[in-house]
Amino acid sequence: MSARLTVEALSCLRGGRILFKGLGFALQHGEALLLTGPNGVGKSSLLRIIAGLLPAFSGHVETSGGIALADEHMALDPRLPLAETLGYWARIDGGNRDTVVDALAAFDLTRLAEVPVRMLSTGQRRRATLARVHAANAAIWLLDEPGNGLDAASLALLAAAMAAHRAKGGIILAASHQMLDLPGAASLTLEAAV
Numbered sequence: 001m002s003a004r005l006t007v008e009a010l011s012c013l014r015g016g017r018i019l020f021k022g023l024g025f026a027l028q029h030g031e032a033l034l035l036t037g038p039n040g041v042g043k044s045s046l047l048r049i050i051a052g053l054l055p056a057f058s059g060h061v062e063t064s065g066g067i068a069l070a071d072e073h074m075a076l077d078p079r080l081p082l083a084e085t086l087g088y089w090a091r092i093d094g095g096n097r098d099t100v101v102d103a104l105a106a107f108d109l110t111r112l113a114e115v116p117v118r119m120l121s122t123g124q125r126r127r128a129t130l131a132r133v134h135a136a137n138a139a140i141w142l143l144d145e146p147g148n149g150l151d152a153a154s155l156a157l158l159a160a161a162m163a164a165h166r167a168k169g170g171i172i173l174a175a176s177h178q179m180l181d182l183p184g185a186a187s188l189t190l191e192a193a194v
Contacts, residue, residue: 001029001139001169002029002064002139003027003029003030003064003065003140003169003170003171004062004063004065005063005064005140006025006027006062007023007024007026007060007061008024008059008062009058010023010024010060011056011057011058011059012045012054012056013057014054018193019045019190019192019193020041020046020193021057021058021193022059023190025186025188027171027186028171030170030171031166031172031185032171032172032174033174033185033188034176034180034185034186035047035173035175035176035187036175036176036187038191041190041192041193043190044144044175047069047143047144047173048071049061050063051142053069063140064139065171066094066138067142068093068133068136068140069133069143069144070132070133070141070142070144071144071145072145074117074125074128075089076089076117076125076128076129076132077117078116079116080116080117081113082112082116082120082128083104085117086135089132089135093135093137094137095137096137099135099136100135102134102135103131103134103135104131106131106134106160106161106164107128107131107134107158107161108153108154108157109127109128109131112124122149123149123150123154126148126150126154127154130146130158130161139169140170140171140173141165141170141171141174143172143175143176144174145176145177146180147178147180156181158180158181159180159182162174162180162181163181
């Protein structure tokens with residue numbers, strides 16, 4: 001898997017105020033970056049800019065490899081069985097039936113494959129969101145508070161999935177208020193722009 005993410009002189013304007021400015025970093029295959037900082041400084045906005053969902057105020061982002069984002073928006077049809085809705089997104093994002101099967105297994109959701117998404121618990125929904133990222137077969141994972149709603153066993157599954165992704169050459173950029181098991185990850189603390 002070939003992956004590269006470069007952020008140069010990036011600034012973000014939201015609601016008439018600058019959240020961050022002049023931000024720069026680079027990640028290559030197998031690397032990870034843990035993004036920290038108080039609420040409201042632009043961690044989620046940064047991930048959304050990189051994903052192409054928000055425009056940058058200035059600067060630019062260069063990527064090599066597909067991008068998958070897991071944030072507070074589950075983006076799974078609540079009426080459909082879990083495997084079916086994961087399959088829908090996998091086909092769009094470059095995954096396939098095998099990546100869906102692997103993603104269900106990675107997040108201990110195989111037994112829930114035929115359950116409609118609306119019937120899943122909060123923790124199961126969070127794991128389903130992470131499974132959607134896994135099933136996309138994207139080189140770059142953007143994870144916004146990936147540990148929220150997860151118990152200790154599910155956090156271990158997340159750690160294993162992130163380690164496997166990095167071992168294949170994938171990149172992880174994770175914004176989190178809690179500690180994540182990302183050995184060797186660089187860290188970046190966003191602070192309020194002045």
